[in-house]
Amino acid sequence: MDIISPQRPRILLHDPTLRDGNHAVAHQLDADQLRAYATAANAAGVPVVEVGHGNGLGASSLQIGRAKLPDALMLTTVREALTDSKMGVFMAPGWGTSNDLATAVQRGADVIRIAAHCTEADVTERHLGVARDLGVEAQAVLLMSHMASPARLAEQCALLETLGAQSVGIMDSAGHYLPADVRDRIRAIAEAVSVPVIFRGHNNLGLAVANSLAAVDAGASVIDATARGFGAGASNTQLEVLVAVLDRYGFDTGIGLRQILAAADIAQDRLMKAPPHIDSISLVSGLAGVFSGFKKPVLEAALRQGVDPVELFLALGERQVVAGQEDLIGDVARSLKAAVR
Known part of the structure; x- marks a missing residue:
């Protein structure tokens, strides 16, 4: 460079x-x-x-x-x-x-x-x-x-x-x-x-x-x-x-x-409880190309539905979700849960 x-x-x-x-x-x-x-x-x-x-x-x-x-x-x-x-x-x-x-x-x-x-x-x-x-x-x-x-x-x-x-x-x-x-x-x-x-x-x-x-x-x-x-x-x-x-x-x-x-x-x-850092979920969010602000709602939805948050992020990435489509997080989480029954 x-x-x-x-x-x-x-x-x-x-x-x-x-x-x-x-x-x-x-x-x-x-x-x-x-x-x-x-x-x-x-x-x-x-x-x-x-x-x-x-x-x-x-x-x-x-x-x-x-x-x-x-x-x-x-x-x-x-x-x-x-x-x-x-x-x-x-x-x-x-x-x-x-x-x-x-x-x-x-x-x-x-x-x-x-x-x-x-x-x-x-x-x-x-x-x-x-x-x-x-x-x-x-x-x-x-x-x-x-x-x-x-x-x-x-x-x-x-x-x-x-x-x-x-x-x-x-x-x-x-x-x-x-x-x-x-x-x-x-x-x-x-x-x-x-x-x-x-x-x-x-x-x-x-x-x-x-x-x-x-x-x-x-x-x-x-x-x-x-x-x-x-x-x-x-x-x-x-x-x-x-x-x-x-x-x-x-x-x-x-x-x-x-x-x-x-x-x-x-x-x-x-301003912050702790300095931000790259954890496993943030890393997967980047790899999947999903808006960084989805981290907390993804973790919450994954916990409610009993699904892997990594899989949820990858699924959201496949659907190319964007900011403002937070309602889709729960829908996708439920779909993942249904798929493993």
């Missing part, structure tokens, strides 16, 4: 610790926890701190989990702590609405990121338009991107740009990629668009940092990462590690290493 540059180009790190990390604690982060980490991330110079329910604006529900705090209170709390960093929010059409976006901007959001399944970029049109009309930065990302080819992802990202996205990219929602997979996809996207390219890795196969470097090598300039990797499943790319590694490669993130180490310590002490 030849990504060393004497000019120290800038890589923008986007930090969803206070949004994706909510997955790891059943969306139960409280105001004091939000404030403590946001204050530390701001002091470290993190460019964008994203906050909200794990599934984004408007997602708090019985189906996927009620958040401890309403969106508006989460946003207000974090906004007050961010004197320099921008505040970001995430929304998937179907969970959030245009009203949610307007409320987020009223509460101080600077960056709105609209998400869609990797082959459904067209569903973002309305909300990207709303974001632009609200006068904030509009980004768009494709979820479960391992389910589409590099050419299809490039086509979809080009469409996102025409719909008004000012940055576009992909998420490895299942932690399924190898570095070569990332490089091929990011390179195709970078050649197809004229806006910054985003990449988010998950660590199910232990490759999140390597995959993020592959993305940078291929042309991505916006990389997602969280403190201690705090997030769904086996964790995200670990922010403080990525800051250090990018510095060694000659890139400028604008983030102070000592300060981000302190922020990561606060995240570990205040």
Whole structure:
């Protein structure tokens, strides 16, 4: 990998610790926890701190989990702590609405990121338009991107740009990629668009940092990462590690290493019961290509039905389930149980 540059180009790190990390604690982060980490991330110079329910604006529900705090209170709390960093929010059409976006901007959001399944970029049109009309930065990302080819992802990202996205990219929602997979996809996207390219890795196969470097090598300039990797499943790319590694490669993130180490310590002490790690189930989730956030409901369904959670994850992977299809977990578990009778 030849990504060393004497000019120290800038890589923008986007930090969803206070949004994706909510997955790891059943969306139960409280105001004091939000404030403590946001204050530390701001002091470290993190460019964008994203906050909200794990599934984004408007997602708090019985189906996927009620958040401890309403969106508006989460946003207000974090906004007050961010004197320099921008505040970001995430929304998937179907969970959030245009009203949610307007409320987020009223509460101080600077960056709105609209998400869609990797082959459904067209569903973002309305909300990207709303974001632009609200006068904030509009980004768009494709979820479960391992389910589409590099050419299809490039086509979809080009469409996102025409719909008004000012940055576009992909998420490895299942932690399924190898570095070569990332490089091929990011390179195709970078050649197809004229806006910054985003990449988010998950660590199910232990490759999140390597995959993020592959993305940078291929042309991505916006990389997602969280403190201690705090997030769904086996964790995200670990922010403080990525800051250090990018510095060694000659890139400028604008983030102070000592300060981000302190922020990561606060995240570990205040936000999580234990740092995320790769266990057997998380590994199988990555291999099967299943959304990392399904780990807890899969384990619960497997226990209720008396089936092997590994087999359940593999079966869900065969059916190519995606976030929002949590109801299928129980159906598939019951099918597995019936098959062994």
